[in-house]
Amino acid sequence: MKEERPAGTPVLRRMNRAAVLDAVRRRAPEQVRLAELTQLTELTRPTVAQAVEDLLAAGWLRQHAPRSAAVGRPATRFSLNGRAAPVLGLDVGPHTVTAGIADLAGERLAVIRRPISRRGARHLLEAVDEVTGEALAMADLAAEHITAVTAATPGIVEVTTGRVLFAPSVPGWSEIDLAGHLRAHFRCAVTVENDANLAALAAAHQRTGAGTLLAVQWGERLGAGVVIDGQLHRGAGQAGEIGFIRPIGHLPDAAGDGRGPLERAIGAEAIVDLARRCAAEHPESRLARATDAAAVFAAAAGGDPIAAEVVDRVAAVFAEAIAPVVLVLSPHAIVIGGGIARAGAVLLDAIARRLEGLTLTPPSVELSELAEGAVLTGAIQMALDEVWRNTLTAC
Amino acid sequence: MKEERPAGTPVLRRMNRAAVLDAVRRRAPEQVRLAELTQLTELTRPTVAQAVEDLLAAGWLRQHAPRSAAVGRPATRFSLNGRAAPVLGLDVGPHTVTAGIADLAGERLAVIRRPISRRGARHLLEAVDEVTGEALAMADLAAEHITAVTAATPGIVEVTTGRVLFAPSVPGWSEIDLAGHLRAHFRCAVTVENDANLAALAAAHQRTGAGTLLAVQWGERLGAGVVIDGQLHRGAGQAGEIGFIRPIGHLPDAAGDGRGPLERAIGAEAIVDLARRCAAEHPESRLARATDAAAVFAAAAGGDPIAAEVVDRVAAVFAEAIAPVVLVLSPHAIVIGGGIARAGAVLLDAIARRLEGLTLTPPSVELSELAEGAVLTGAIQMALDEVWRNTLTAC
DNA sequence: CCTATTATGTAAAGACCTTTCGTAAGATCT
């Protein structure tokens, strides 16, 4: 479908280089022998040797000393030269900014995490700069070395331009051109993406061969990402906004703080509210002391009937809200991450039970194992994907 | 990402052949000059000439007499040889079976349509055989000539095996191995797909560059297909089942006839019921005489206030049901086809108006222009896609 | 020290594409 432009014999060489590099990548982080590569790529040995020589010269591969292990002449081993193309991932949240630098193989070279004390777009941008600087120093790299940058931000992002269109959680954030700011520092591909989308990407990469995945980020706010065969689904630009689904029985209240109806109904804050209201009628319940959503789920897991009732109601609202999505998208799994993910199996089971009556073949409902690092992992993942996409076609 | 296996110089030749053939296809049904192809493929003229010679010898292309039109030596023109790889598309509905044969360029060679008098899986299968036989005769082809078959059927289809898992509208249909039956006749790739999915594919092909499309088939039953960048989305196997979305305020009634809650609420039959109930209180309305959904919409278009109210209620239920899907999928457009599509702008406007309050950036809501032929068109489309996929990699 | 085994290097051959030049066929102008 997509053909090369000049299409001479050099194209063949490029293709073979790409094939070899891809094979090395799949074997990473293990070192790989030449003979192994010929098998993996199904090319002939001289061809692979040629490609390896090129890649070695270009700095993509590193040669290791031949360790003799078995009989015969010991093979020279090769591995990815991570330093050839380190990438930067950023997780810009309203309360925390994290920068991570990873090498080509996905190995983390540096991670710097910093809480934000003062709110506001300016301070956030400053924190981004500080954190990236420190991460670069920690990895002993300069900005020029970075080959791809992906930044995760809350809100709705126009990916083509990198502009944040709508970000209620950070006042003034949509006026700031984060992508432009980063592009001024880094002379490479810069992508700005919605944080829930990137968390979804990370979840999909972890669940290998996930097919279609709906990854929900559930905390104060509610977002989701759709990953189809490893590719992030963007649609017309704002896919995954489950926070704005209007749950049954909840009237559309005036959009004051930019939160959507579902977030108002079953966001972390709303769960605590609901628990308080229920506890008021039942003072004997442990719920009376609950100050955050985690405590509610803990109480439910501990056998508190009132808490269980609350969890079930939350699960019911969630299940009813996404049932249409499940019916249309038919995801293989729903992965739940974000702050609520710490709730554990109590919530999962309740959701799965509710979904059974609402869908034809309910997907498995799982917790994200990535926890807080999901967004950063996804950002790094996307940056790496970008590098590989560019690299494999023209290394 | 996907590399060729042997990767010698011959693959270059194959790639170039594929590029040339693809270029001819894009120009179809117009005849194309050699010089044009060099431009389109960005290959050199001798290379294109070589490829054309190969394709001519293999029978994929036809050579035309040089017609002198402008100045200069008249160019020999080439076009796709449709007879090289005709495909069969089938639309197996509960009441009608249609067979269509198309050539490589998408030109229809034969279309045979037959209403089914007696219900039952047996009669349906017989009709399929009859109709395909007549279509083959009409196109003057034998079964061996067909290079790909796609059959559309109602119900839920396991695409990998071609088995129909669930087909309430045709009793006994899920016991019949349609794919196996067709494979016995045709020695080529046979695909069985859900009819709504294929209608969606057709709609996406018509709306060129559609990005993400949600195509709804709305008649007695409700189904939908999701097409993303020209690719049908299947998910875990039963994507697009909007008929089973549970609309607000409608209790889950016992699944008697296999219809889903939304179908019971706003399927064609339910619309008539609703209109009758409303008309009962307002005898002056034209609705009292409405016997089918089309009449209701016609009355609404004609200014009948009661009918307008009915349409608005239907639109509201539909909009509320798919709003979550729109939020998560963010489709560029929603295309409505099926029997209800004849309703026209009245329904569209009402839906669009309702969606505005429920979604962030509402997609455009459009009518399918394909009307009844959509499913067959989609089936042929998918068969052609199959041929091209196989052909372009190994012609 | 020699042999078996495994890995790597090198040269000739074959396949393909590209560049370059020359030729052919028709249309328009004089």
Added chain:
DNA sequence: AGATCTTACGAAAGGTCTTTACATAATAGG
């Protein structure tokens, strides 16, 4: 009618790449 222009086609030379086949290098075990 002939000249000239435009467009299209064909053939040979040159270069790049892969493949095949053969030779060489390094190690362990006898």
